[in-house]
Amino acid sequence: MKLLLLFSLLGVLSIANSSANLICYYDSTSFLRPGLAKLDTRSLELALQFCSHLVYGYVGLKPGTHEVFSLNVDLDMFHFRDITQLRAKYPQLKVLLSVGGDRDVDEQHPNKYLELLEANRTEQQNFIDSSMLLLRKNGFDGLDLAFQFPKNKPRKVHGTIGTYWKKFKKLFTGDFVVDPLAAQHKDQFSELARNIKSAYQSANLLLTLTVLPNVNSTWYFDVPKLHPLMDFINLAAFDFYTPMRNPEEADYTAPIMFLDEQQRLPHLNIDFQLNYWLQHRCPPQKINLGIATYGRAWKLSKDSGLSGAPVVSCTMGVGDGGLQINSTEGLLSWPEICSKLPQNQTAIYRGANAPLRKVTDLTQKYGNYALRPADEQGEHGLWVSYDDPDFAGIKAVYAKNKGLGGVALFDLSYDDFRGLCTGQKFPIVRSVKYFLG
Numbered sequence: 001m002k003l004l005l006l007f008s009l010l011g012v013l014s015i016a017n018s019s020a021n022l023i024c025y026y027d028s029t030s031f032l033r034p035g036l037a038k039l040d041t042r043s044l045e046l047a048l049q050f051c052s053h054l055v056y057g058y059v060g061l062k063p064g065t066h067e068v069f070s071l072n073v074d075l076d077m078f079h080f081r082d083i084t085q086l087r088a089k090y091p092q093l094k095v096l097l098s099v100g101g102d103r104d105v106d107e108q109h110p111n112k113y114l115e116l117l118e119a120n121r122t123e124q125q126n127f128i129d130s131s132m133l134l135l136r137k138n139g140f141d142g143l144d145l146a147f148q149f150p151k152n153k154p155r156k157v158h159g160t161i162g163t164y165w166k167k168f169k170k171l172f173t174g175d176f177v178v179d180p181l182a183a184q185h186k187d188q189f190s191e192l193a194r195n196i197k198s199a200y201q202s203a204n205l206l207l208t209l210t211v212l213p214n215v216n217s218t219w220y221f222d223v224p225k226l227h228p229l230m231d232f233i234n235l236a237a238f239d240f241y242t243p244m245r246n247p248e249e250a251d252y253t254a255p256i257m258f259l260d261e262q263q264r265l266p267h268l269n270i271d272f273q274l275n276y277w278l279q280h281r282c283p284p285q286k287i288n289l290g291i292a293t294y295g296r297a298w299k300l301s302k303d304s305g306l307s308g309a310p311v312v313s314c315t316m317g318v319g320d321g322g323l324q325i326n327s328t329e330g331l332l333s334w335p336e337i338c339s340k341l342p343q344n345q346t347a348i349y350r351g352a353n354a355p356l357r358k359v360t361d362l363t364q365k366y367g368n369y370a371l372r373p374a375d376e377q378g379e380h381g382l383w384v385s386y387d388d389p390d391f392a393g394i395k396a397v398y399a400k401n402k403g404l405g406g407v408a409l410f411d412l413s414y415d416d417f418r419g420l421c422t423g424q425k426f427p428i429v430r431s432v433k434y435f436l437g
């Protein structure tokens with residue numbers, strides 16, 4: 001009945017998305033944040049009715065032994081179970097454990113994920129055994145591989161001479177090689193994934209892949225070999241531009257389409273990343289489009305101009321963070337961004353508290369941004385690129401039109417879980433869920 005109604009009302013041809021995935025990442029360190037940024041388990045629960053999967057982030061990889069281990073034993077020893085037990089209340093929910101992310105930063109062993117790939121079969125078994133032990137002991141449904149592989153080099157800012165030199169150099173050195181053994185690592189990753197999969201299959205555990213921002217799929221992921229091994233693949237298709245990677249120029253952090261202007265690189269957008277997987281014959285239902293619930297802020301200088309139209313030049317790295325997340329990477333949560341947008345009560349403020357001017361992308365292709373030009377002293381300039389609930393909804397529609405499995409949100413703790421912005425809690429989760437149908 002319902003189905004027929006849908007067909008007749010919307011002329012829908014396919015019902016493939018009637019059970020779309022909404023993969024909700026949960027950074028467990030948000031449980032330990034001070035003040036309003038703390039996401040406790042009760043607030044988290046409100047989102048779970050909308051999520052098909054909760055991905056608990058993050059555990060680490062031990063260098064040398066290649067074991068999966070807790071990055072915060074004091075928290076995880078209770079919290080793993082507190083979270084997996086929520087399934088009793090939300091029976092549709094699967095809870096996965098994610099290894100890596102951008103949390104497992106180990107300056108002494110920056111290549112430990114590559115070392116795991118290079119290890120022999122006996123050593124890799126440590127990874128598999130330790131992961132299965134951790135999953136089973138704590139009631140997880142599976143493991144998410146969010147391995148930290150070397151990242152693509154950011155676009156360099158150059159004068160004309162620099163550009164000429166870059167082109168010249170490229171001829172001789174190849175295209176900014178960050179991993180000379182990438183081809184070998186790609187094969188080794190498929191092999192490792194195959195071994196994990198066969199161990200997990202008999203234990204009835206899920207295995208998923210997260211492609212982290214700026215990790216180049218061409219180098220590390222053999223799509224035809226990998227997709228049959230994964231229950232699904234989440235493309236974290238955002239942070240193409242960040243104030244850490246691109247301190248001297250600001251651009252859309254997560255555009256859907258390529259905007260072929262100002263020498264943008266053609267692969268730094270969602271459409272390219274997605275098509276790469278699709279063109280290598282990954283079934284679209286296997287892919288979930290990753291959307292960030294946070295934005296990135298750059299500091300504007302007087303030379304950045306007043307319009308704010310990206311690419312914005314002469315920026316000065318990371319802009320002032322929000323009051324709650326206090327990030328050194330220019331990361332602003334959605335409620336922090338919302339509080340900087342014009343509202344009546346802030347309209348009279350000046351200086352660092354003056355509201356930003358919001359620029360809505362009417363083409364629905366690139367993203368929204370907001371800015372406050374620097375003042376005469378060169379102070380208080382800020383430029384923020386972000387997906388608000390509306391634009392996250394636009395991306396959900398894009399994912400649906402592409403026939404994808406669904407959307408992956410990174411992550412619940414940066415959505416407005418207190419309803420500080422409009423009173424509605426988890427507005428981004430709700431918007432995505434609504435548009436995914």
Ligand SMILES: *[C@@H]1O[C@H](CO)[C@@H](O)[C@H](O)[C@H]1NC(C)=O
Binds near residue numbers: 120121122123
């Ligand atoms: C695997 O590597 C370890 C450490 O390098 C070594 O001790 C062990 O003998 C190797 N095992 C096999 C089967 O090659």
Ligand SMILES: *[C@@H]1O[C@H](CO)[C@@H](O)[C@H](O)[C@H]1NC(C)=O
Binds near residue numbers: 152
């Ligand atoms: C990987 O990087 C190369 C060189 O920078 C680029 O040409 C290619 O499109 C990238 N692949 C993906 C999937 O982004």
Ligand SMILES: *[C@@H]1O[C@H](CO)[C@@H](O)[C@H](O)[C@H]1NC(C)=O
Binds near residue numbers: 323326328
């Ligand atoms: C923000 O972090 C810095 C260190 O990175 C610290 O000195 C400062 O007190 C923090 N501010 C708040 C409001 O937590």
Ligand SMILES: *[C@@H]1O[C@H](CO)[C@@H](O)[C@H](O)[C@H]1NC(C)=O
Binds near residue numbers: 344
């Ligand atoms: C904001 O101000 C406008 C006009 O100054 C007024 O019409 C509107 O009701 C105000 N909104 C709120 C939420 O106070």
